[in-house]
Amino acid sequence: MWRNPVSFSSKLLANRNYYLHGSWFPSIFAANDVVSVPQLLCRCSLSSTASTTAAATSSADSLKSMLLNRKSDGIRAFSASSSALDLSLLSSAMQLARHYSRCYWELSKARLSMLVVATSGTGYVLGSSNAVDLAGLCWTCAGTMMVAASANSLNQVFEVNNDAKMKRTRHRPLPSGRLTIPHAVAWASSVGLAGTALLACKANMLAAGLGASNLILYAFVYTPLKQIHPVNTWVGAVVGAIPPLLGWAAASGHVSLNAMILPAALYFWQIPHFMALAYLCRNDYAAGGFKMFSLADASGQRTASVALRNCLYLVPLGYLAYDWGVTSGWFCLESSLLTLAISASAFSFYRDRTIHKAKRMFHASLLYLPVFMSGLLLHRQLGEDELWTSLEAVVADSGHDNQKSKERHRNIDKQARPPVAYASVAPFPFLPVPSYAGQ
Secondary structure, eight states, rough: OTTOOOHHHHHHHHTHHHTTTTHHHHHHTTTOOOHHHHHHHHHHHHHHHHHHHHHHHHHHHHHHHHHHHHHHHHHHHHHHHHHHHHHHHHHHHHHHHHHHHHHHHHHHHHHHHHHHHHHHHHHHHHOSSSSSHHHHHHHHHHHHHHHHHHHHHHHHHHHHHHHHHOTTTTTTTHTTTTSSHHHHHHHHHHHHHHHHHHHHHHHHHHHHHHHHHHHHHIIIIHHHHHHOOOTHHHHHHHHHHHHHHHHHHHHHSSSOGGGGHHHHHHHHHHHHHHHHHHHHTTHHHHHHHOOGGGOOSSSSHHHHHHHHHHHTTTHHHHHHHHHTTTEEEHHHHHHHHHHHHHHHHHHHHSSSHHHHHHHHHHHHHHHHHHHHHHHHHHOOOOHHHHHHHHHHHHHHHHHHHHEEEEEEEEHHSSSOOHHHHHHHHHHHHHHHTTTSSOO
């Protein structure tokens, strides 16, 4: 058989199907348990095909995962950038709101406006008879706050050049450039009109007229007068005395003699208060071009004497409040002691005109007003005529209600209706009404 190897090999190659079917496998390779060449070739081809398919599948999967990862990374980056943009917009909006709220707070002189609101609210309570209308009180305070904010804003608009020259006021919104003048004018106009309209709608026209007149007096008379004549201090005292009248008018609808107690106290209180302030800030007022009373008084004697005289004017107000039936007798005693205390500080400043004594009188004036208004609210009482009238009204109302209830029960007893009548009249209008239903 080995003599003709060529023919044997040609037979092997010719019978490839024979090897593939495995017929020749047992006779040659079965003894040594060796895999046949045809099967090895077949298995290699199958394994290579499977590995190629697996590699293609794995490469497709890797490409798909890569695309998905890139897509998710893009979405994540886009969401992160959008969230960062939203946060930046939110922070910028918050900074803008904080900036304008701070500017409006300073432009309105919010603490001074709240003091004006306190005096107006005290006047409202004093002008109320029996019970205080809390809703009306809130509306009156809100309208007063708006009008006061408008007046203070217009004051800074007119004095922007003067404020820029003073150390105490150069950092305000208009001199520092944080707000423009048209912006401030628009703010002041809108707030002033809204406050006046609120007082007219929720209180009465008398209160709205007092608010509007006070705004005009402060912004268009007192403010320019500060650069013309020292009488501006007394005009400013009139401006400060009007808000309690506004509150009284909003509560009662009229202005009586009893309503003058708190305005008179505010008028006389403002003179020593502003005299002390003008003495402490003389150099600043001179730099700003304001004509204050203390600038023409180098020694300060006239300034101190005016302050002391107006402090003494406050002494009889406690007795007048008791005599006119506004408060009880305890307020007369407390007011007298309080007025003597502020008069003592003014007398100390009159004897020794120094910065220290001027500060003491200024601080005493800051303490006087809230204590005085608290005493008015604590010891307020109704007059005998008002109390008798209110009691008669209550009795008359109760008698009228009793008479109406008796008549109602009498009519019910006379005309007792069956349930069908009520059903026919009210819930079922399409049913015919019985003849006795309208009797």
